[in-house]
Amino acid sequence: MSTDGCGAPAGGVSAPAAAGDQAVVEGKVTRDGAAVSTGYARLLGTGDEFVAEVPLGADGGFRFFAAPGSWTLRVLAPGGVRAERPVAADYGRVTKVDVVL
């Protein structure tokens, strides 16, 4: 994963994240037990304020390094599919959010 660009890292969660002092939010998106590899995960703040977005990886995975607080995770997939989950992030913790479409 690049660390000196603003851009999206390679999609997916290919290596386990040690939270360290980061507030990590990560998970996988599946449908009928299979990974959803084409789609996007968006992290939203209060009032749907956009925070970040990543493409889903080949394993349906996503990961964010957030600020501590309460967020909404929104998943977009082809065919107008959307799903939302509330998430809470805190420093030094990996918050797991798996989404079944």
Added chain:
Amino acid sequence: MSRSDVLVDADWAEAHIGDPNVVIVEVDEDTSAYDKGHIPTAIKLDWKKDLQDPVRRDFVDKTGFEALLSERGISNDDTVLLYGGNNNWFAAYAYWYFKLYGHDKVLLLDGGRKKWELDSRELSTDVPDRPRTSYTAREQDSSLRALRDEVIDAIGKRNLVDVRSPDEFTGRLLAPAHLPQEQAQRAGHIPTARNVPWSKAASEDGTFRSDQELRQLYEGDAGLDFGKDTIAYCRIGERSAHTWFVLHELLGLPNVKNYDGSWTEYGSLVGVPIELGEAR
């Protein structure tokens, strides 16, 4: 210049697959997306490996740009249609960059890769073989690019638009929330800057909002004076290229520059003023 001169939709792109005068180019920082599948006939540009100088902090010079486009088979007469991931951040950066070096016919695909994927349009893994060209670039157009001294001088005089997220602007984060936060430089923003996150200019599917909505966003909500010159910045200059595209290409403001040094430069300069918290 109107919106249709600079921005096309996916139907237009689909209709021009195979058009010998149109070169479709995917631009990304992570080019594994291209390798997984891209718009048929598209070639790729790697934002870092192809567009940045490998040693010093700058993008490739005129000679390097000419060599790159010649090698990729792009000629001066071609219409270049750019698209990419991340809501077109890097494609917008490449668009700005093509304009800096004087390429006339450049277009951005509205919604970029995301809309194309969400529409379930065709993706191909075939890599086209384009014959070599002999591309000639113009000298860099300095009216589109702001350097650090100009930015410091613009404090309190010109519109400074910080297009990072509110948490980066106020100093809570040093990078977007999908990247590790291990940066070493100071947090905050350039004094007198207004915070208009790039994301407000785009819909959820990555397409740009209407001209009317965009005017309201920058002039109405953020209070930018459209009679003044403007400098946009972010962290490394690609999100602000997205906003530069909105202000200069879609809304037609005459004097808009992208500060590609952006926060990774400004936030590491010794002695320059920095503001924390909300805009004052």
